[in-house]
Amino acid sequence: MNVSEKYKDIRMQTIAFCKHLHIEDYALQVVQFASPPKWHLAHTTWFFETFILIPNSKNYTPFNPDFNFLFNSYYNNVGDRILQASRGNMSRPSTDEIYKYREYVDAKMQELLAEVSDNTIIDLVILGLNHEQQHQELLITDVKYMLGHNPLFPVFNKEYNLVSDVNSHTGTIKINGGVYEIGYQGNDFCYDNELGVHKVYVDDFEINNYLVTNSDFIEFMEAGGYADFNLWLDDGWSWVNANNINSPMYWHKIEGDWHCYSLSGLQKIDPLAVLCHINYYEANAFAEWKGMRLPTEFEWEIAAQQLDWGKRWEWTNSAYLAYPRFKKENGAVGEYNGKFMSNRMVLRGASVATSKDHSRTTYRNFFNPTERWQYTGIRLAK
Amino acid sequence: MNVSEKYKDIRMQTIAFCKHLHIEDYALQVVQFASPPKWHLAHTTWFFETFILIPNSKNYTPFNPDFNFLFNSYYNNVGDRILQASRGNMSRPSTDEIYKYREYVDAKMQELLAEVSDNTIIDLVILGLNHEQQHQELLITDVKYMLGHNPLFPVFNKEYNLVSDVNSHTGTIKINGGVYEIGYQGNDFCYDNELGVHKVYVDDFEINNYLVTNSDFIEFMEAGGYADFNLWLDDGWSWVNANNINSPMYWHKIEGDWHCYSLSGLQKIDPLAVLCHINYYEANAFAEWKGMRLPTEFEWEIAAQQLDWGKRWEWTNSAYLAYPRFKKENGAVGEYNGKFMSNRMVLRGASVATSKDHSRTTYRNFFNPTERWQYTGIRLAK
Amino acid sequence: MNVSEKYKDIRMQTIAFCKHLHIEDYALQVVQFASPPKWHLAHTTWFFETFILIPNSKNYTPFNPDFNFLFNSYYNNVGDRILQASRGNMSRPSTDEIYKYREYVDAKMQELLAEVSDNTIIDLVILGLNHEQQHQELLITDVKYMLGHNPLFPVFNKEYNLVSDVNSHTGTIKINGGVYEIGYQGNDFCYDNELGVHKVYVDDFEINNYLVTNSDFIEFMEAGGYADFNLWLDDGWSWVNANNINSPMYWHKIEGDWHCYSLSGLQKIDPLAVLCHINYYEANAFAEWKGMRLPTEFEWEIAAQQLDWGKRWEWTNSAYLAYPRFKKENGAVGEYNGKFMSNRMVLRGASVATSKDHSRTTYRNFFNPTERWQYTGIRLAK
Amino acid sequence: MNVSEKYKDIRMQTIAFCKHLHIEDYALQVVQFASPPKWHLAHTTWFFETFILIPNSKNYTPFNPDFNFLFNSYYNNVGDRILQASRGNMSRPSTDEIYKYREYVDAKMQELLAEVSDNTIIDLVILGLNHEQQHQELLITDVKYMLGHNPLFPVFNKEYNLVSDVNSHTGTIKINGGVYEIGYQGNDFCYDNELGVHKVYVDDFEINNYLVTNSDFIEFMEAGGYADFNLWLDDGWSWVNANNINSPMYWHKIEGDWHCYSLSGLQKIDPLAVLCHINYYEANAFAEWKGMRLPTEFEWEIAAQQLDWGKRWEWTNSAYLAYPRFKKENGAVGEYNGKFMSNRMVLRGASVATSKDHSRTTYRNFFNPTERWQYTGIRLAK
Known part of the structure; x- marks a missing residue:
């Protein structure tokens, strides 16, 4: 084209x-x-x-x-x-x-x-x-x-669901420590925040080739995860309490069963489907509860060729900051990315709501750690 | 009918x-x-x-x-x-x-x-x-x-203006003090808060047969009325300062001239037209500046037969409270009026936006003293 | 002296x-x-x-x-x-x-x-x-x-209690309707807001010669008074819910018994003592529940010679507004009372915390309807 | 001892x-x-x-x-x-x-x-x-x-000033890129967040051997630094505008001269003294204006042996996150550091207010990017 x-x-x-x-x-x-x-x-x-x-x-x-x-x-x-x-x-x-x-x-x-x-x-x-x-x-x-958030839970389109996809892989990928190159190296479009190829050193790490599912998260909920302050970052614990959070966004318990709202309407939670609509604090608390952790954005990028990804935006344990040789462009276009480099965490991957051809392994998405309305999920590492 | x-x-x-x-x-x-x-x-x-x-x-x-x-x-x-x-x-x-x-x-x-x-x-x-x-x-x-409040100031209907009417009377009406009956005495519809005919004693008073105009209020503004704390009630002075108020609602100074938004669009202020969209604090401060006062709702009702009224809801100096024999009806309909009887001031009359046949001299309207989006005006007494 | x-x-x-x-x-x-x-x-x-x-x-x-x-x-x-x-x-x-x-x-x-x-x-x-x-x-x-509000509830002075006084009278006083004079008429000190003697017409009324007690109010609480919206003014109902109110200020339920903090320390509620530390909304809701009402400030002043008063500041059903001939003094002293004449209710009487010689039957105290930290109580009328 | x-x-x-x-x-x-x-x-x-x-x-x-x-x-x-x-x-x-x-x-x-x-x-x-x-x-x-913040600006102690120290070095230190070890390696006390020695790769960089002075910052202010949104992070720009910030904390312009409050009282700004009491946003905007940047916490630690440090806590461009092998201890002591690992930036060094023997090159201090009441300063890198 x-x-x-x-x-x-x-x-x-x-x-x-x-x-x-x-x-x-x-x-x-x-x-x-x-x-x-x-x-x-x-x-x-x-x-x-x-x-x-x-x-x-x-x-x-x-x-x-x-x-x-x-x-x-x-x-x-x-x-x-x-x-x-x-x-x-x-x-x-x-x-x-x-x-x-x-x-x-x-x-x-x-x-x-x-x-x-x-x-x-x-x-x-x-x-x-x-x-x-x-x-x-x-x-x-x-x-x-x-x-x-409309009390009628209207159907937008019977055919748009976007929260029912399941993992197609299992297992864990092991990566050896060492110096790796990070950043976009191709000739096609990328954002300014991906540029400045640079080296990082990472230790040996393991990363799951699948995302956390609804049933995994229900286990966390039933184990009292939302009530155990030891699992939460301090700001996250404040957020849980100030907002009385006890489930992912769009979840409603109706007559004993968890349901969630999707664009095709209210539906029962599919335990096998990949978890969606949790924020960084929830992702972090879940990882803590599992005795694991979120990957850094560098680990994610290094492992990406071998990973099954693209269902959810995946919270990483990296703050959104400039790459070493980041240079914002002059004028209005330079306001695109650089000025958001504080108080946000990096998400990697892409979601089922992401437009076709709008994802790549070097793409850096970023949101405040409180936000849940994107199609976000959890991948664990250690 | x-x-x-x-x-x-x-x-x-x-x-x-x-x-x-x-x-x-x-x-x-x-x-x-x-x-x-x-x-x-x-x-x-x-x-x-x-x-x-x-x-x-x-x-x-x-x-x-x-x-x-x-x-x-x-x-x-x-x-x-x-x-x-x-x-x-x-x-x-x-x-x-x-x-x-x-x-x-x-x-x-x-x-x-x-x-x-x-x-x-x-x-x-x-x-x-x-x-x-x-x-x-x-x-x-x-x-x-x-x-x-749309930055485009769209026209709703070229023929609805509702803020251009002028006084058709001048002069002041004098009423002798004494005991008067207050409350609805007819056989047609009225609200529960108008019922319970009862006597009140009022002193001699005088009440204007016309409302304050835009040019009157511009005088107040130009005399520094919005900046002189001596004219304001304490809560009113806080409101002025917290919201940086310096004109009635919907007024905008454009290239040196005051304009106001009406349903027929943005227009120059007509100095002769009756002032509109001020709250109780502004009404009270204006009266103070004039060395006069707002009438009580009882004075208004007593004088009403002789008054030219119906252009604006007129702020009175009466708090909205129950009449002596007020009785709320049982059930939901009883929630209609009685439960708002605190922190609101009574307005009497009717405005150009009031439906036909929906006004009478005993009608008690009520709003918080901060509110300005109704078609409200000022009548002075002493 | x-x-x-x-x-x-x-x-x-x-x-x-x-x-x-x-x-x-x-x-x-x-x-x-x-x-x-x-x-x-x-x-x-x-x-x-x-x-x-x-x-x-x-x-x-x-x-x-x-x-x-x-x-x-x-x-x-x-x-x-x-x-x-x-x-x-x-x-x-x-x-x-x-x-x-x-x-x-x-x-x-x-x-x-x-x-x-x-x-x-x-x-x-x-x-x-x-x-x-x-x-x-x-x-x-x-x-x-x-x-x-110190979690230790420290004793200020073993001898200051101020919440244990009881009613010394019973019965109800009946007053005939008619025109009465209101306002201070003596030659001693009074505030500017009591001046301007003027007439008011009041209907026949009855007023209790005693104040509501702790046990009366506990009955209200046990009857679900704080949970029945029909008893409350709209602003009062918002206040109850926004603040999770379920008892007067300073009350604490400890091992099944109501206690209250006084300047002599934490103590068990005396059921016979006069109720203290309730606001206008609570006073009004209690009166509604009893099928009675609060007196107006005029009724109170008219009945005052025959009343046993002085234990508590008594909420009236009158908004704090200017008397007909009220004139504020020039300069700073004129700011004393007049500028508070909106959004406040009148209290009459005096409390056990009021200084000696600082009360009279024409005294007009005033507070926001939400406030409870004064020594306030309830007298009923009908 | x-x-x-x-x-x-x-x-x-x-x-x-x-x-x-x-x-x-x-x-x-x-x-x-x-x-x-x-x-x-x-x-x-x-x-x-x-x-x-x-x-x-x-x-x-x-x-x-x-x-x-x-x-x-x-x-x-x-x-x-x-x-x-x-x-x-x-x-x-x-x-x-x-x-x-x-x-x-x-x-x-x-x-x-x-x-x-x-x-x-x-x-x-x-x-x-x-x-x-x-x-x-x-x-x-x-x-x-x-x-x-007391309007009297009281003297705490004539001998405590803490904001008058000046740079004792000049020049810039050049460090070659490569893999370095980060984290505490000694046998004495350190916090859990310094543990987990690990490698990082850094590019070649230069870092100043002196901190930004008051006169440097006054230049920034006089060049309109607080009014030029291009210099600020988005959250920083909101902070500047919401709080009308136009100088470091404790600065007051009195009769044309900048003064600052110190524990020895109000005093004229010493242009040569090291800048104090700025937050991360101000540090970042200043660096942007200079065409330089803040060092990362790793660069700082690598260069530390050669640096003159200890006057101010120095904002770095690193978010406060866990080191790769960070493990919080069990129980209450484990709450010490780990739970603050979101929305905070790392400061390195030590200030004149830091207790003796309470600093080392691996020490990781952390605060919200809005905070200014610590003795904070700026070191530039590129």
Whole structure:
């Protein structure tokens, strides 16, 4: 696929997911960290308009001059923006108008792509498409959060379940200690935070070739895992108590049986399915209870060729920090990754909600240790 | 109009207002004290279903058993309910389904009204219709709040302005002191909090036959009214400072001129128009600055026959408390008014947003002294 | 007693109470609404220095120029001040220095009083002494709060109990409806909020000549009073649930028996003693449960000559608002009472912690409806 | 010095510092993260009582059975405890009684030390003494916080300044990349978090042999460093804006000159002195502005033999996480370090407030990235 086809394909996938939404779903923001679907649709479009069309397309007229303010996410370099917590205050512009905005920008992008040869621009388009893929995953998780917190537990789509996959491997992989190279070495797209190939020394380690299952975690729960402070990090123990946590997100005990909400509706927990929607503190406490630990992001990357991965984002025991030769790019695009390098933990792998072609063994995902609404899981090491 | 026609008429007015909404507007709650339009539509319908159809209509099947939980507002007697702050978390049930709910209940209500003769039931229907009228006004003020806090300041309807009316009278009315009767004495509908006719003694007083205008209030602002603590109640002064208040709600200074948002869009302040959207603290501070005071609710009621009123809800200097012989009714309907009798001030009159036939000189409206999103104004006395 | 003797006497009473404190007690503020003892000692002294010595005493040198900032309570007219919530941040100036400050000001006051004849000044001194008496009561309640929330429940003074007094009367007093005069009519000291004698009309009413006892309230508790929302005002019900309230303040159930903390230590509840430390919401809910109500402040004042009162501050069903001819004085002294006239309820009577000679039938005390740390009780009417 | 002498010596140093306190200072807690001096005195004593005397000293009678509850800091394994935020609510037990508690425990400890030969016990005593030294530093920083936030800026001790030291070296140290060993390898005391010697690979790097000075930082401030979001981590930028930060902690601009509070009182900033009281975000932003970076904790440890260090705790760019072979000990002592391994950054070195003999090149200190009340500074690397 050339860039123009790739553009069409990826942009179309965003729409394909949204066709299952009701109009009322588009504007809603039920929690600060999740954005309304309408906002995702507009913001990804704003990215192409702001970073590609306006600087490079002659005579380009912005679709609506207010949209820069409305749909800038966090790029301080591109002017004022509304706070993340207020994204759900906006019933207008209407969903219709956002779809028109997408069509308008898509048409202009196709014109531009038909004639462009400058690699800098093409690289920015590729970045924009990767950015769109990240928002495709957030769209899924944000919609799940909204519907999963509606007391009616509505079905989004009978065919989207995303929490039923099982391990296809067993056993443990042993890796010898030594100096290894870390970081992206290919020629295709990667994020700036993966660059700067560098050496790390790791000790001998063993890593499971499978993820923790629901039944494993139910064992932990039944053994009183949520009540035993010795298993928890101090901040994690505060989180458990402040929020009365006693199960993974989306789990509900109904007439004695654990159920969970999925995009296909409320369903009984499948004990064999891979555990989902736990945060770093829960992952860490579970590992502690097992007498094992989470792998570091380096161990994960070193073992990755031999691992069965891709069902869940896997919490690692590495804080999200810069690689030794990390250099943020100038200007707004440089705000992409670097500024989040505190108070976040690295997740490796990819989830069933991750867009196709949007994963690789060097990919560094990162979230606050409290967050659970992504499709997250646990792999153990020792 | 008989009750059946009245029912149709009032229920239809709710829909008439809503036809100017976009679908995305229906589910949004942008502040805790305002409810989404969809909720108002459903809750007023739930009232008829719960208090009239279920107990009185043979073989009535509730439209959807979940709706009692979803659309109960604050009636603890009728079971669990979702908290007011979470009413905006619900994109589902869809607006379509809510309209079907209304049609379903309306049809059943017409069947019932065709044959009912029991006055207790008819009285409850009348209460339900008055309840619907109260929500019609809240629909207007809640929609205004949502659109007025959208950075695009969208026009709701070119023909709804509601903040441009001017005083049609001047002068001051003098009333002699003495013992007067207070409370509703007619035979038509009134709320329980107006009942219990009782005597009060008032001193001689004078009350303006006009309301404070925008230009009056701009004078106060320009004289530093918002910065002079001597004019403010202690709680009011805290409110001003905690929220950096320096103008009425919906006012914006644009290129040197004061503008305000109305349902017909952003417009220049008309100096002659009657002031709107101020809270009790602002009303009190303004009166203090003028060397006058707000009337008590008793003074207002005594003078009402001679007053020009009906443009704004007028803050009085009376706390909302029970009349001497106030008796709340048993059961859920008894929760209507009595339980709010602390920390609220009485407003008398009616506003341009109040439904027709939903005002009388004994009507007691009440809000927290901080609230400004109703169409509130100031009348001075001494 | 002349003013000079009265000054000595009242100032000495403040010290007499404090001699039971430990030095560590003096600087502590454990909750926002209670001030540290040291602050009370200094602030009452600051009142005499600021309002009497500085303007009237030739060549007076302020003890320490920082003290105006440190010990101004809420008088915006007298310059900047530290926020009430930060009064406990100050270990310095030391307690010793505060006692020296008192001695210094007392000596200067005696010099002034020896020669002053200006009634305006003498009236201000009287106001200052009444102010000191108010702080004497606050000292008691604030110290009780601090020690009563110390997990050791320390004894302040074996001889101060203050919660064991019992009713000495029974029966109910009947008052005929009619027009009565309200407000202070004597020639001695009273606060500005009692002035403006005016008429009110009241209906026939009956009022108990005794207060609710501990055993009465235990009945309410055992009948599920704290769990029955029908008894509570809406704001009260929120307060009960947000704070998990199930008994009066300072009550603890120990091995099956209710105990309460008093200044003489933890002790078993005496069922016959008069109930103490409940707020307006609890008073109101109890009255509702009994099928009675709280008296208004007017009913209380009208009946007062015939009532046995003075054990507890009694919650009335009147909001704290201005009397018809209320006029606040100019300047800082005018900030004394008027600015608190919103969101507070009136209490009438006096408590066992009230200073001698600091009560009268027209006295209007006022607190937020949530507050319980004063010696408050319930009298019922109907 | 043998253990018995060491015990006397270290315990005495705690008292030596406290002799400059006023009694009112002992009970005060002005911010959640700082504890009252009295609490430090008691808690360090509680450590010896709970972990050494009670299990090992025959016939030992606890000084006061309530003290376990009062002075347990965060050891969930040793029973209930009062929350850190409430440590300042306690005027009782009195300071006197706490000193008696120390004397009582010290006497019993000397008896025990005279006869003990069990190394496990002696190791625990050594741990207790290191624990005491940590609290000695916290005593200093907590007292500074309390007095530095008193509007009078009281002098604690004319001879304690602690912020005037200057760099004694210049130049930059170059280290060749390669595999190095990290972690404590000696036979003396160290904490569990330093154990598990392991290899790390580091690239070539350069590290300054001096710390950032006040004048360096003033340059940053004058260049608009606090206002340029490009320099800040996202969480840091939120912190700057939420708290209106524009200088290091304890700095005040008075009549055009920067001053800072020290334990010897308010003083003019010495431009040559080493910068103090900045948090991780400020350290990171400053490094960014200089086009350099903070060293990792491994780089710091590798370079340490050649570095001039010990004036300030130095923020590193390493998150506080477990070393590969970290194993927490069983029981309460195991709660010491491991449970804080999230959301904290490592500081290396030692400060002028650190107790003698309480530093080494492998020591890992850790704080939240927002905290500034420790004696923290900046060393740059590249």
